[in-house]
Amino acid sequence: MAEQKATSAHTEQPGEHTGVFPPFDKTTYASQLFWLVICFVALYLLIARIAVPRIGGILEQRTKRIEDDFAEAQRAKEESEAALAAYEKAMADARGRAQAIGAEIREKVHAEAEGNRKALEGKLNAQLAEAEKSIAATKSAAMTNVRGIAVDSASAIVERLTGTAPAAPAVAAAVDAALKR
Numbered sequence: 066m067a068e069q070k071a072t073s074a075h076t077e078q079p080g081e082h083t084g085v086f087p088p089f090d091k092t093t094y095a096s097q098l099f100w101l102v103i104c105f106v107a108l109y110l111l112i113a114r115i116a117v118p119r120i121g122g123i124l125e126q127r128t129k130r131i132e133d134d135f136a137e138a139q140r141a142k143e144e145s146e147a148a149l150a151a152y153e154k155a156m157a158d159a160r161g162r163a164q165a166i167g168a169e170i171r172e173k174v175h176a177e178a179e180g181n182r183k184a185l186e187g188k189l190n191a192q193l194a195e196a197e198k199s200i201a202a203t204k205s206a207a208m209t210n211v212r213g214i215a216v217d218s219a220s221a222i223v224e225r226l227t228g229t230a231p232a233a234p235a236v237a238a239a240v241d242a243a244l245k246r
Contacts, residue, residue, distance in 0.1 A: 208244075215240045 087093060216237050224230045 212240060212244060215244070 084090070088097065216233075219240055220231060220233070220236045223236070
């Protein structure tokens with residue numbers, strides 16, 4: 066037995082627990098609960114007084130920034146819609162003015178063209194009347210010359226065929242009768 070005590074004395078280390086796992090030891094529950102409460106309260110106060118207000122401030126800032134950005138985006142959208150409406154109105158006004166100017170120019174050109182056409186028609190009608198008079202005079206002169214040429218030709222033909230020259234009044238009367246037909 067003495068040997069057993071001696072062996073067991075040699076295997077045990079000083080300060081070593083021979084019983085239950087210390088956190089589960091019933092004798093230390095009270096001190097463990099006391100320190101648990103103190104640590105819990107300290108951690109709770111640290112989180113409640115420092116961390117939560119900072120996180121709340123950050124969330125508030127983010128919310129405010131998001132709201133401000135949204136308001137800015139809304140304002141920019143309204144400005145762009147107003148600018149678009151102004152642009153469309155300006156384009157409609159410009160189209161209206163362009164159409165009015167086009168119609169006005171079209172009317173001026175049409176009136177000018179009509180005036181030029183009437184002036185040209187009058188000039189051409191005058192030239193046509195003058196040309197008709199000239200043609201009538203030329204025709205009359207040509208007919209007179211044709212009659213003279215026809216009388217001379219008929220007289221020469223009859224003389225050549227018959228050998229005697231016909232009487233000038235008879236040839237003139239025959240040519241006049243042929244021309245009247």
